[in-house]
Amino acid sequence: xxxxxxxxxxxxxxxxxxxxxxxxxxxxxxxxxxxxxxxxxxxxxxxxxxxxxxxxxxxxxxxxxxxxxxxxxxxxxxxxxxxxxxxxxxxxxxxxxxxxxxxxxxxxxxxxxxxxxxxxxxxxxxxxxxxxxxxxxxxxxxxxxxxxxxxxxxxxxxxxxxxxxxxxxxxxxxxxxxxxxxxxxxxxxxxxxxxxxxxxxxxxxxxxxxxxxxxxxxxxxxxxxx
Numbered sequence: 001x002x003x004x005x006x007x008x009x010x011x012x013x014x015x016x017x018x019x020x021x022x023x024x025x026x027x028x029x030x031x032x033x034x035x036x037x038x039x040x041x042x043x044x045x046x047x048x049x050x051x052x053x054x055x056x057x058x059x060x061x062x063x064x065x066x067x068x069x070x071x072x073x074x075x076x077x078x079x080x081x082x083x084x085x086x087x088x089x090x091x092x093x094x095x096x097x098x099x100x101x102x103x104x105x106x107x108x109x110x111x112x113x114x115x116x117x118x119x120x121x122x123x124x125x126x127x128x129x130x131x132x133x134x135x136x137x138x139x140x141x142x143x144x145x146x147x148x149x150x151x152x153x154x155x156x157x158x159x160x161x162x163x164x165x166x167x168x169x170x171x172x173x174x175x176x177x178x179x180x181x182x183x184x185x186x187x188x189x190x191x192x193x194x195x196x197x198x199x200x201x202x203x204x205x206x207x208x209x210x211x212x213x214x215x216x217x218x219x220x221x222x223x224x225x226x
Contacts, residue, residue: 080093100112102115110179110180111192118205131155133150134153135151165202167182168185184204189204192204
């Protein structure tokens with residue numbers, strides 16, 4: 001089935017994701033909605049035995065069906081720009097996807113919801129310390145909001161940036177708020193450091209009274225600087 005394998009390797013990553021939808025969702029192949037081409041393809045790829053030529057023909061037909069469906073249903077992203085551009089719609093879509101993923105986890109749900117509120121209020125700051133860029137995040141689904149543009153900040157490597165910016169305890173560990181966010185030592189703001197798209201960003205927002213540790217109390221947890 002060399003020809004089948006070669007065809008599969010030329011797929012876009014989205015087509016592959018659709019094709020293996022059943023498996024990634026822990027469903028047995030064939031349990032998708034009737035007529036689902038992704039289900040049918042999963043059935044073929046995860047089955048054993050059968051005539052190779054026949055299987056090649058089936059896979060080729062299913063690939064063509066998937067590609068046609070994707071082309072007809074693909075959203076218009078021509079004006080979204082690049083995810084690597086902080087001022088683009090593509091970047092803000094990737095940020096929203098990141099927040100949605102964080103909200104889906106019990107461990108980061110409260111923090112992500114606080115970040116979402118800050119984004120909706122246009123108070124969520126995104127910083128790329130390595131490039132020296134910063135922007136206020138904006139909601140692309142709100143017709144009244146537009147990009148405020150990228151501003152310049154001092155460039156720094158991430159290790160030094162985080163050590164300079166975040167609160168640490170006596171042992172040198174970064175301290176966290178009750179919701180898991182970090183604490184800026186100069187402002188008391190909440191923050192998060194992680195990937196959006198394929199690059200790292202520092203995200204900060206004003207901490208709520210419910211998030212901040214009570215006066216005189218130790219923050220919820222600490223994280224090693226190493």
